[in-house]
Amino acid sequence: MTAASDPALQTGDNAAALRADELRERATLLGMSVPALLIVGVIVFIPVGWLFWLSFTDGDQLSLTHYRRIADITHARIFWQTFEISALVTVLALLLGYPLAYLMSQLSPRWAGICLIFVLVPFWTSLLVRTYAWMVLLQRRGLVNQTLMDLGIIDMPLRLVYNYTGTVIGMLHIMLPFMILPLYAALRTVDMNYMRAAANLGASPLRAFWTVFFPLSMPGVIAGSLLVFILSLGFYVTPALLGGGRVMMVSMKIQQDAGLYFDWGAASALGVALLVITLGIFWVLSRFMRIERLYGGR
Amino acid sequence: MLNRPASDTQITHARRLWLYAVAVLVMAFLILPTFVVIPMSFSDSRFLRFPPQGFSLRWYESYLTSPEWMQATWVSLKVAVLTTLLATPLGIAASYGLHVSRVPFSRVLTIALISPLIIPIIILGVGIFYLYVRLGVVNTIPGLVMAHTILAIPFVVVTVSSGLQQYDSNQELAARNLGASRWTAFRTITLPQIRGSIVAGGLFAFITSFDEVVIALFISGGQNTTLTRRMFTGLRDEIDPTIAAISSLLIVLSVIMLLILVLSNRQK
Numbered sequence: 001m002t003a004a005s006d007p008a009l010q011t012g013d014n015a016a017a018l019r020a021d022e023l024r025e026r027a028t029l030l031g032m033s034v035p036a037l038l039i040v041g042v043i044v045f046i047p048v049g050w051l052f053w054l055s056f057t058d059g060d061q062l063s064l065t066h067y068r069r070i071a072d073i074t075h076a077r078i079f080w081q082t083f084e085i086s087a088l089v090t091v092l093a094l095l096l097g098y099p100l101a102y103l104m105s106q107l108s109p110r111w112a113g114i115c116l117i118f119v120l121v122p123f124w125t126s127l128l129v130r131t132y133a134w135m136v137l138l139q140r141r142g143l144v145n146q147t148l149m150d151l152g153i154i155d156m157p158l159r160l161v162y163n164y165t166g167t168v169i170g171m172l173h174i175m176l177p178f179m180i181l182p183l184y185a186a187l188r189t190v191d192m193n194y195m196r197a198a199a200n201l202g203a204s205p206l207r208a209f210w211t212v213f214f215p216l217s218m219p220g221v222i223a224g225s226l227l228v229f230i231l232s233l234g235f236y237v238t239p240a241l242l243g244g245g246r247v248m249m250v251s252m253k254i255q256q257d258a259g260l261y262f263d264w265g266a267a268s269a270l271g272v273a274l275l276v277i278t279l280g281i282f283w284v285l286s287r288f289m290r291i292e293r294l295y296g297g298r
Numbered sequence: 299m300l301n302r303p304a305s306d307t308q309i310t311h312a313r314r315l316w317l318y319a320v321a322v323l324v325m326a327f328l329i330l331p332t333f334v335v336i337p338m339s340f341s342d343s344r345f346l347r348f349p350p351q352g353f354s355l356r357w358y359e360s361y362l363t364s365p366e367w368m369q370a371t372w373v374s375l376k377v378a379v380l381t382t383l384l385a386t387p388l389g390i391a392a393s394y395g396l397h398v399s400r401v402p403f404s405r406v407l408t409i410a411l412i413s414p415l416i417i418p419i420i421i422l423g424v425g426i427f428y429l430y431v432r433l434g435v436v437n438t439i440p441g442l443v444m445a446h447t448i449l450a451i452p453f454v455v456v457t458v459s460s461g462l463q464q465y466d467s468n469q470e471l472a473a474r475n476l477g478a479s480r481w482t483a484f485r486t487i488t489l490p491q492i493r494g495s496i497v498a499g500g501l502f503a504f505i506t507s508f509d510e511v512v513i514a515l516f517i518s519g520g521q522n523t524t525l526t527r528r529m530f531t532g533l534r535d536e537i538d539p540t541i542a543a544i545s546s547l548l549i550v551l552s553v554i555m556l557l558i559l560v561l562s563n564r565q566k
Contacts, residue, residue, distance in 0.1 A: 025480075030404075032395030036388040036411055036451055043448045044414050047425025054428075096327070099320045106305050117556075118325040124552040125332055126509040128526050129545040132533055133331045136338060136542070143334060176328060195305070205309035234418025237511050241533055251420040258424045259516065271421040282416055 048275070055268035066269035075253070075270070082249045085164075085239070086232035089171045090179075093228050094221065096172075097179035101220075102213075105187035116184075123177040131238045134170040135161060138242075162244025170242040171232060178231055179224040182289065186220020219288050226285040230278050250274050332549060339542035357543035366528065367540065373518070374508055374525040377439060381446040381507035386500045388447070389454025394484070397462045408459070412452040419512045422449075427516035437519045445517060446507035453506060454499035461495025462488075497562040501555050508551075 058065040100119075104112045122130060137143050138161035145157040160166055190213060198208035236251040243252075250270060258267035300312040311318075339357055341350030361367050392411055396404040414422065426445050427436065435441035465488065473483040489496075514527040525544070532538050 026399045026401060029395045029399035030401060033392035033407060033411075036392035036455075037407060039388065039444065040411055040414065040448050040451060043426060043429070043444055044417065044422065045410075047429045048417065048421065050428060051421065051425050096324050099317055100324045103317055103321045115321070115325065118328050120556060121553065122328050122332055124505065124556045126526070126545075126548050126552065128509065128511055128529055128533075129335065129548050130332050132529075132541060132545055133335045135533065135537060137331055137334055139537075173327070173331060176324075192305075205305075205313070234420060236420050237530065241530070251418060254420050254424060255515070258427070264428070267424055271418075271424060274418055275421055278416070278418055 051268040051271050054264055055272045058265070066265040067273075069266055070269050070273070078248050078250055078253050079273075081247065082233060082251075085168060085171065085247070085249065086229050086235075088168055089175055089232050090225050090229045092168070092172050093175050093179040094225055097176055097183055097224065098221070101180050101183035101187050102217075104184050105190070106192075119177045119180050119184075122173070123181075127174050127237060130174060131170055131241050134166065134173065134242060138166050138169065161242055163246045164243075166242040166244070167239045167247045170238045171235060174235075174238055175228045175232060179228050182224040182227060183217075183220045186223065187217050190216045223285060223289040226281055226288070230281045230285070233278060233281075234274060335542050335545045336549065339539070339546040341539065341542075344539060357539045360540045361543045361547075364540070367525075367544070369521070370523050370525040370528040373439070373442075373522050377442045377446060377524065378504050378508040380439070380443045381450050382500050382503040384443060385447045385450035385503040386454055386496065389451045389499055389503075390458050390496060392451070393455045393458040393462060394488075397459060398467065408455065411455050414448045415452045419449075423513045423516040426513060430517050436517050437522050439522055441517055442514065442522065442524065443507075445513050446510055449510060449513070450503035450506045453502035457495045457499040457502065458492060461492035465491050494563045498559055501559055505552065505555055509548075 055066050056062055056064070100115065104115045107115065139145075140157045140159075142160070144160060145154075148154045149157065160169070194212050194216065195208050198212045199205070203211065234251050235249065236255065239247050239249045240252055240255075243249075251274070254267050254270045254274070257263040257270065300315075301310050303309065304311045304314050337350050340353050340355070342352035342354030342356060343350070389411075393408075396408055422445075430436045430441050430445075433441075435444075467488070469491075470483045470487050473487045474480065478486070509526060510524075511526045511530050514524045515530065518524045518527050529541055529544065532541055
């Protein structure tokens with residue numbers, strides 16, 4: 001506690017001086033965050049504000065032209081495909097991530113730490129490298145096709161890459177740690193006494209899990225799923241490389257409009273739409289976890 | 299062993315074997331695909347077959363002797379080091395100031411600092427490009443460093459804030475009571491105790507910049523093309539095995555950084 005909030009000191013003549021001192025100190029401390037805020041303001045908020053402005057103007061006057069242009073069937077399909085892929089990746093990541101996070105939450109710290117390495121190594125590896133690895137693995141004569149053919153499961157190589165399938169596999173691999181880390185953090189806090197009580201009352205392990213543990217793990221499930229979903233919505237690199245032009249997500253359309261056609265109106269309107277959706281979901285997410293903790297695991 | 303209870307529900311290890319199996323498969327899925335690149339990089343064929351036929355270092359040679367790849371590597375290293383040097387102090391100062399001052403709106407300011415993580419990166423790329431064209435800093439090192447700094451600051455803020463939360467700031471007040479100035483107290487009491495978080499934040503800043511692709515697609519080019527940008531365009535056109543060699547080196551780099559992180563946290 002600072003001196004000024006001490007009632008005994010406030011009665012004296014020093015009170016005003018102390019309060020001024022504290023205000024000055026707070027201002028100095030707050031001032032320490034100014035350089036960082038300034039650079040974020042200039043490099044993030046000005047350009048994003050600019051995009052908003054661009055999306056609502058045509059020439060020099062306010063207009064919804066750009067939004068009308070993106071409200072057609074082509075763009076609806078792109079948005080639909082983006083949602084579909086993101087939802088699929090989220091569900092698959094949850095199905096793969098939950099068992100591992102669950103097991104980790106019950107292991108001794110030593111073993112949990114070892115398992116955590118398996119999650120952190122890919123997390124720290126460049127996503128470009130990981131995408132490249134999948135291009136190599138999934139190609140026509142890649143390891144996956146060759147193994148499947150050697151095992152006699154298939155006769156002809158499958159088309160695993162430069163399409164929808166490759167995009168989903170690659171994205172799933174990149175997103176899995178983003179699912180497991182918040183899930184693991186949440187599952188660790190579940191009080192195992194409830195499970196003990198359930199077992200004591202005669203519940204089978206399976207029943208105890210579904211009626212007691214799983215409902216208690218819902219905050220983690222929701223946080224991990226929403227995080228993976230929004231990260232997938234705006235994902236560019238992996239779908240651009242593994243989709244081979246057959247997959248078109250919103251982020252790729254934005255890149256095309258801005259980088260290839262210099263169509264800033266369309267790019268900004270699409271960008272604003274994507275941003276509004278993302279922020280909306282983030283707002284929901286923020287009710288389940290502190291945003292500041294978001295990447296704390298990494 | 300197998301019939302011993304594995305958890306508080308008295309489930310035995312034997313009845314849980316499937317869970318262990320699933321967990322091992324998921325861990326294999328997480329780690330193996332990436333490491334497949336390493337044996338590939340030592341292949342002597344142009345085609346990426348597995349297992350690789352023959353052993354050679356020709357792709358490493360082709361990387362190390364290519365002026366374009368070398369230049370791109372230098373650009374990336376330079377930008378990543380400068381980004382780390384800029385983002386780490388700015389991030390520490392901001393999170394310390396916001397943490398200690400405890401003003402009502404400090405949470406809003408923290409979220410503003412973290413916002414580059416929330417905004418889809420493609421939007422930042424387009425927006426920053428639009429800004430940089432007007433500022434005339436497209437394809438320049440300072441432009442890249444500034445853009446990467448705003449991506450790195452959130453990571454520094456997140457790690458340092460969580461470090462500050464775990465540490466009892468009354469120690470600093472005690473030091474000041476004994477006559478230390480705020481700066482001395484911070485430097486001698488607080489800083490050593492949050493060193494682990496600072497190291498983590500700095501590593502984050504470096505790797506965030508070094509691995510960044512999307513923004514570099516918009517604002518890096520010519521002399522100042524980054525390594526990842528060159529890799530991305532290379533991958534779009536054809537699968538050049540030189541990229542397998544570069545990727546293997548990048549994997550080694552990430553593992554080293556993770557090791558530094560783990561070791562620096564263990565010292566605490």
